[in-house]
Amino acid sequence: MMPLPAFWAVIPAAGVGARMAADRPKQYMLLAGRTLLEHTLACFLDHPNLKGAVVSLAADDPYWPTLACAADPRISRAPGGRERADSVLNALVQLSAQGAAEDDWVLVHDAARPNLARSDLDELLATLAGDPVGGLLAVPAHDTLKRADTQGRVAQTIDRSVIWHAYTPQMFRLGPLQRAIADALVARVAVTDEASAMEWAGLAPRLVQGRADNIKITRPEDLEWLRLRWRR
Numbered sequence: 001m002m003p004l005p006a007f008w009a010v011i012p013a014a015g016v017g018a019r020m021a022a023d024r025p026k027q028y029m030l031l032a033g034r035t036l037l038e039h040t041l042a043c044f045l046d047h048p049n050l051k052g053a054v055v056s057l058a059a060d061d062p063y064w065p066t067l068a069c070a071a072d073p074r075i076s077r078a079p080g081g082r083e084r085a086d087s088v089l090n091a092l093v094q095l096s097a098q099g100a101a102e103d104d105w106v107l108v109h110d111a112a113r114p115n116l117a118r119s120d121l122d123e124l125l126a127t128l129a130g131d132p133v134g135g136l137l138a139v140p141a142h143d144t145l146k147r148a149d150t151q152g153r154v155a156q157t158i159d160r161s162v163i164w165h166a167y168t169p170q171m172f173r174l175g176p177l178q179r180a181i182a183d184a185l186v187a188r189v190a191v192t193d194e195a196s197a198m199e200w201a202g203l204a205p206r207l208v209q210g211r212a213d214n215i216k217i218t219r220p221e222d223l224e225w226l227r228l229r230w231r232r
Contacts, residue, residue, distance in 0.1 A: 004125040005105050007171070008095055009044040009053040012087035013037055013111035014061075014080020026217055027111040028063040032230050036217060039114035041069055044107070047121065051104070054094050055111075056080045056087035085181050085191050092178040102175030105134075108194050109169040112217040115226060116169070120210040124171055127208045134172035135206030136195050137214065138164040164207050167214050170194040176201070 013027045022029055027037040037055075044050050056078045057064050064070050064077070078094040081087045088108055095106065107124075109116065120137055128135050141163040149155040170193060177194060180201040184191045191197040195205040217223050 002126065002129055004049050004122060005129045006049045006051050007105040007107050007125065008051050008100055008174070009041075009169075010056070010088060010091040010095070010106055010108045011037070011040060011053065011111050012056045012080070012084050012091065012108070013064075014056050014058045014087050015084070015111070022220075024063065025061075026223075029217075029223060031114060031223065031227060035063070035067065036112050036114045036223075037064075038067055038069055040109065040111055040116070041075070043114070043116040043118070043121065044109070045069070045072065045074065047118070049125070050074065051100070052076065052095075052098070054078050054091040056091045084193075085185060085197065088194065089178065089181045089185065092174060092181070095174060096178070100174055102173065104174045105171055106174050106177060107169035107171045108177075110216050113168055113214060114217070115229075116214050117211055120214060121169065123210070124169060124208050128171050128206060131206055133198065133203045133205055134170075134177075135208055136170035136193075137167040137210035138207045139167060139210060139212045139214075140164055166193055166195060167210055167216075168193070170205070172198060172205070176203075 016025050028035045031039060044053055053075045055075060058080045078091040081090055124137055141160040145158040145160050145163060146154045147156040147158055172194060180197040184197045184200050189200050198205050215222055
């Protein structure tokens, strides 16, 4: 079996999480005594193949300095941007400045996706180790999917066998990912994740099936579901 490759982790964490209607950004909400961001970082800091991590944060973020992991020498801080793509690009520029090589693997992961299983992380690393493009964790769609018209009525039932939910981490080489995001931003192309930037650059990322419970905390009920699950 091929050994797992070394990698850098990038965590964009400059968002405010307005849909949570909380008194703080969702990445700083508590789960089992620690913030979501701490749990998310632990998924990578505990891995022996980690070369280092970059967290993109808002300039006026008052919460990060209070976390114990803020003092971890493996973690550096990059400025957050207006959109996710800007934050990720800033982190990639930071990695390049730190001496990361253009062909180093980078795993970008959502700050509010704290339930990443080690088995999924290792599966992603193993599957993509020799891939020419890279790829992402994803889950096949199981529900029947409908496309709506402008009046909110069903216009079409979509073939779910070809539909996947895109998750993170998303794993690409530093140089190609940095160029793809930078070029997309210059062209004012809306890229909602790293895979869409690579797609826009003409590449086809590989889908690696992961666990459905690697959820992103977006609404209050998501956090409550995970709290109940972790109590079991």
